[in-house]
Amino acid sequence: MRDLSRRSRLKDRLAALDAAMATRDDTRPVLFVSLDAARFVERTCPALRRGLILDREKLRVHRWSGFLPAELLLNRSFVLLPFGALASRAEQMHALFGERLFLRPDSAMKEFPGQVVAARRLGAETAALGRLHHIDRELLCVVDRAQELPLHEWRFWLADGGIVTCAPYAFGPGGVNDAVAAPPCPTVLRDAARRAALALEIWENPVVADLVVDAGGEPRLVEINGFSTSGFYPGLDAAALDGIMA
Incomplete structure (x- = not known):
């Protein structure tokens, strides 16, 4: 209530x-x-x-990913499938990506949370997701191999080909985990964020991008989201956002 x-x-x-x-x-x-x-x-x-900076179509994974080099993407080998087709493609997804799959909506509207699922349980998992989130069968989904990620990711607010501000965040079982302090933002992430800002400027500007350093030490872009609908985290320079639409 x-x-x-x-x-x-x-x-x-x-x-x-x-x-x-x-x-x-x-x-x-x-x-x-x-x-x-x-x-x-x-x-x-x-x-x-008028103040919502949220273009649903431009924020679809299969659209914005075409503007970025493959080596910058975390999910570099994904396929798209309608939600209703996932259960019948479990063997095919296993053959492509192995037992541990990463599954998320193609859209940025969070119809369900991105998550790791077992290929052998893809039918059961999608049935449960469909009931819990009332997902339409035609909803396009991204499927790729699951990857181990570090504790902290970094969120970058990007505009006009550059970085406006950034902040780290970490998720635990209960949501955002502030118990472990984040290290300083790695230079490789800032460089990758600038590359992303320049590449995306002609497509969607301003925008928010989440990046990580993968297990091999390479910067990877996890996703982009709407400028208006991305959560704030400690360390964000809110004053830096004031002049975005001036």
């Missing part, structure tokens, strides 16, 4: 802010919200909608 009450209050506040912004034709807000809040704004808040 508390979650429902909190969501109701958030929607009321967004609606009130939308009404206030409707009288300010001279101002374009930049909105930073969750994906759920962004969906609400898209449906019901025309004034605030």
